[in-house]
Amino acid sequence: MLAAGLTAAGLAYYCLCLYGMFTFLRGSLRTRQTQGFAPPVSILKPLRGTDPEMYESFRTHCFQDYGEYEIIFGVSDANDPAVALIQKLIAEFPERKLQLMVCPEILGTNGKVSNLLQMARVARYDHLLVSDSDIRVPADYLRRVLAPFEDASVGMVTCLYRGVAADTLGSRLESIGTSTDFCPAVLAARQLQGIRFGLGSTLAFTRKALDAAGGFEPLLDYLADDYELGARIAQAGFEVRVSEAVVDHFLPGYSMREFLDHQLRWARAIRDSRRWGYAGLIVTFPLVWAAFAVLFSAGSTWSWTLLAGTALMRGVVAWVGAKRILQDPQLTRDFWLIPLRDAFALAIWAASFAGHKILWRGIEFELKDGKLRPA
Numbered sequence: 526m527l528a529a530g531l532t533a534a535g536l537a538y539y540c541l542c543l544y545g546m547f548t549f550l551r552g553s554l555r556t557r558q559t560q561g562f563a564p565p566v567s568i569l570k571p572l573r574g575t576d577p578e579m580y581e582s583f584r585t586h587c588f589q590d591y592g593e594y595e596i597i598f599g600v601s602d603a604n605d606p607a608v609a610l611i612q613k614l615i616a617e618f619p620e621r622k623l624q625l626m627v628c629p630e631i632l633g634t635n636g637k638v639s640n641l642l643q644m645a646r647v648a649r650y651d652h653l654l655v656s657d658s659d660i661r662v663p664a665d666y667l668r669r670v671l672a673p674f675e676d677a678s679v680g681m682v683t684c685l686y687r688g689v690a691a692d693t694l695g696s697r698l699e700s701i702g703t704s705t706d707f708c709p710a711v712l713a714a715r716q717l718q719g720i721r722f723g724l725g726s727t728l729a730f731t732r733k734a735l736d737a738a739g740g741f742e743p744l745l746d747y748l749a750d751d752y753e754l755g756a757r758i759a760q761a762g763f764e765v766r767v768s769e770a771v772v773d774h775f776l777p778g779y780s781m782r783e784f785l786d787h788q789l790r791w792a793r794a795i796r797d798s799r800r801w802g803y804a805g806l807i808v809t810f811p812l813v814w815a816a817f818a819v820l821f822s823a824g825s826t827w828s829w830t831l832l833a834g835t836a837l838m839r840g841v842v843a844w845v846g847a848k849r850i851l852q853d854p855q856l857t858r859d860f861w862l863i864p865l866r867d868a869f870a871l872a873i874w875a876a877s878f879a880g881h882k883i884l885w886r887g888i889e890f891e892l893k894d895g896k897l898r899p900a
Contacts, residue, residue, distance in 0.1 A: 528817040529828070532835055535811020539838045542709035545716035546845050549767065562675035563668060565593035566729070567648035569655045571640040572600050572607040576659035577691065578775040580610050583658075587618045591667040595622035595649060599640040603627050607658070633745025634890070634897040642741040654729040660686070661773040669770035670729050680734030680763025681755055683720070684727035685711065686774040687851040690859070695784030696776045697859050698866045703774070704853045705843035705863055706870065710809065711767065712850075720765040722798075723755030726772050730758060737761035746896040748883070749794040753895070756798070771851055785873065786884045792877035797895035803877075810871040812839045812864060839863065 568586060576582075586596055598611045611625045628643040641655060652671060656662075673679045685708055688700030714720065728751055735741070738757035744750045759765050779787065796803045815828075815835040822828040843863055847856040881892050882900055889900040 526818060526821060528814045528821055529831065531808060531814040532811045532818055532831055534808040535814060536835060536838055538713065538808050539811065539842050541716060542713045542842050543845060545712035545714075546709060546842075546850055548716055549712050549769075550849060552769070562672050563592050564652045564671060564674060565650040566591075566595075566652040566654050566667060566671055567650045568594060568596040569641055569644045569648065569653060570596060570598045570658060571637045571644065571655070572598055572611075572658050573605060573636060575606050575610065576657075576775065577777055578661065578689075579607070579658050580614070582661040582773075582775065583610065583614050584617075585662045585664075585666075587614070587621050587623075588664055589662075589667045590664045591671075593650075594667060595624065597624045597626055597644050597648060599626045599628045599644040601628050601631070601636055601640055632742075634899070635745055635747060635750055638741055638744045638747070638750050642745070645735075645741065651732045652729065653732065653735065654727065656727050656772075657725050657774070659775045660726050661689075661775065663770065663772075666770050666772065670727060670768045673766050673768070674729075674731065676764070678764050679766055680737070680758040680761065681723055681728065681730040681765045682768050683722075683724045683729070683751075683755065683765065684768045684770055684772050685724070685851060686726040686772045687847075687853045687855075689773050689775045690855060691776055691778035693778045693780065695779030695781045697855075698862060698869065699776055699779060699784055699787070700853075700855060701859045701862050702866050702870065704847035704851050704856060706809075706846075706866070708846040708851055709842050712846075715767060719759075720767055721756050721759040723751040723758075723765065725751040726774060727768065727770075728754060729768075730754070734758045734761065734763045737763070746898075748790075748890075748892060748897050749798050749895060752794070752798050785869070788869070788873045789877060790883040792873050793881070793883055793892050794895065796877050797892055806874055810867055810874070811835050812867050813871045816864075839867075 615623045628640040632639040670682050673682050688703040690696040690700035738761045744753050747753045755765050812835050815832040819828040819832050847853040883890050883892050890897045891900045
């Protein structure tokens, strides 16, 4: 039976996730003892509009236990609502090197990359770090993220993140998916073939690696610019590492429609970035396939046994990812949402093949080969 076969393949995938996560945990314990390398770094924050808890998230970047660093905030419009928050931040932290930059050039469809290209021109240092506006970081964040660059073969360091959910079902489904599915999947990929992509929560890289990857210019029309930048740096012969630092990602109060739109946008971006790998994700929904096996076998004993074993494995993967690695306090509250989230994930995966349109910050685009164009 097809459902049983897909469940069995999914159980093997769960084993890979567990192996990848435990390998990551062992490596993290070792690297915490070697964080002496601390080069000067320019933090680039491309902005458009405001996000939940944005000001408090910005403040955490100003409390870093680190030596030399600057933060450049870039907007494409001087009247952007984020401007007032940056001016307030500059007034609160006069001792920090904080700069607000208006980026007037529209260089491509992806406004974030357009801003980044202009911000990089004025950045002072040879180590650059790009992160989203809704990311909150611990005080030792920069030390942990920059330390791996002591190894000259490292071209990029990226970070795992835990979603901090608003009090809506859509936001909570997004958060539980990040902790119990996305984190294990990243570390399974790391174990299987190494990291060959970046995560938007943190993209730290050297100018040398950026130049070898072709700079920001080739990314100006790509939706998944974080994925593409990591992939190009890896293709240029540099190593991409996952830091043992974990950051918080504050989620909007998604309605169910907004949650589905966001998930579909992300799914189609990944589909276009790595088509064959994305097709293989069919095996990453074993809990749903095991439920189908019960249905199609008319509730046979073997199918219920398979479902029980799959549910147990799903719970273990969720617990290790959310609790041991991300230390996500929301797991206990939202654990019951995992089957619902997995069912939505399979439906979105299937729907992602049915079209090329996405909705991004209220604007509809068409996506072709990973590149954006207005719909």
